[in-house]
Amino acid sequence: MSNTASATTTTIDDNDGNNNSNDDNTSLTSAHYLMWFRRDLRLHDNTALAALCERARDNDASVSAVFFLTPEQWQTHDMSLVQLDHIARTLPILANDLHKQLNITLHVQVCDSFSDCVDSLDALCAANNISCVMANHEYEGNEIERDAQLSQLLAKSDIEFIRWHDQCILPPKSITTNDDSMYQVFTPFYKKWRHTLEVSNIQLHKALAINSDNATLKISKQTVNTANTIEALSQKVVKDYQQSLANNTQLSHIDSEAQLTNARAAYPAGEVAACHRLDQFVADDIHNYDVSRDVPSLHATSQLSAYLTIGAISPRLCYLQAAKAQEQEQLHGNNGDNEDINRWISELAWRDFYRHVLADKPELIQHQAYKHETDIKINWSYNEDDFDAWCTGRTGVPLVDAAMRCLNATGFMHNRLRMVTAMFLTKDLLIDWRLGERYFMQQLIDGDFASNNGGWQWSASTGTDSAPYFRIMNPFSQAKTHDPDGEFIKEWLPELKDMPASILHSEDKIRKAINSADMFGRLDYPAPMVEHKAARQLAITEFKK
Incomplete structure (x- = not known):
């Protein structure tokens, strides 16, 4: 546990991200749960969030949420400036949505590394009598090690750390060959993936508002918890990240300001923007996708990948909307097996496929070739x-x-x-x-x-x-x-x-x-x-x- 984190835990009220009051309004008798957001920055069909809210309502528990900005760790993973900016622009929107729709406060903190996140979470749980932490799985190496480290720490205090599969439409290891091994070729994987979905009843997970009063969380001075303070902190991290990249001579040809301007115009932040883009694509472009997807000047692809990457939209929602479009084809007397729609669904399957491959061969994260x-x-x-x-x-x-x-x-x-x-x-x-x-x-x-x-x-x-x-x-x-x-x-x-x-x-x-x-x-x-x-x-x- 970080001594610094435990020494600076303080209470922050709903209006002031810098309030250092020592008043503890968290009841020691009522349960308190924590949602850890990672690459799942949305409310709708967020598996871990829905499960935690359901449990909280059943037990009359309060729920808090946390997100860690880890710019130094992300830079070692070569995260792009525009992706970090997309996350930064999404966080205050997420904070507003959580507060208004679910009665949950989002707390955002900057940590240098994943190990610092573990220390901060351990201290946060100890200071606030957290009994359960939920999050959605991530499949990369450092992320897996981070979660394993946190699991060990929390277990010592009898705190549950529950993770859910959420990034894929069908989770890793659910689509396997007859001998339970991972498919090495996409086509048979895709056939079984499609069949599994067609015979399954895929449900979207709805998070319901918390009945308990909005919990006051004892947190460190470096943590913010209002939309305005989250926006200010996030944009500061973006500026610092931009400056650090400017010192990289190998990237001196990149005009980062122009890149940010273009990306912000092309990708408005937030779950609502992502869902609107999905609706537009299904209404206007999915029926010509098989041909137009290969013509870059048409801009006829879904443009949803940036939202899927940070979890601002659910991949299951994307699949179900495409499946619904197939059903509409049948209702109108057209071929119910529309190749344009099938092609886009296959792109969603490729996304699942590569995550399944990574889960099966974690050495890929260490720059290893699949065909060594x-x-x-x-x-x-x-x-x-x-x-x-x-x-x-x-x-x-x-x-x-x-x-x-x-x-x-x-x-x-x-x-x-x-x-x-x-x-x-x-x-x-x-x-x-x-x-x-x-x-x-x-x-x-x-x-x-x-x-x-x-x-x-x-x-x-x-x-x-x-x-x-x-x-x-x-x-x-x-x-x-x-x-x-x-x-x-x-x-x-x-x-x-x-x-x-x-x-x-x-x-x-x-x-x-x-x-x-x-x-x-x-x-x-x-x-x-x-x-x-x-x-x-x-x-x-x-x-x-």
């Missing part, structure tokens, strides 16, 4: 100039560069483009997939380890159900197929705005155009850094070893 034997035989490149050209969007390959500049400016990249850029880095440049995986995490507003790692290992042919090593995307033909008019490319590469799509989509033609001042003048754009056909053959030779 493939990974170790590749002579990966660590050429800093090549990697920098990829990061900054200066490879000379228009679709790759447009995608990377979009990521750097907005904190988001279209899924098709994630595959194209990842395969270019790992196959055309033969650069270690771990470098690209880390860079994406550092920039993506929707970055989460399981999906990001799964996607990168898929592209690098080192992961479960990954692309065969000989199937290497040609970024020029990908551009011709998915950005036929060059609309997306020209949006992010204005220096090429006058170049016809027929040239943008041909490696030979763009190389000639860039090297010839007579065609388009002197362009501030490089020629392609590699010849794709030769790079592809080199990659195939390397993987065949």
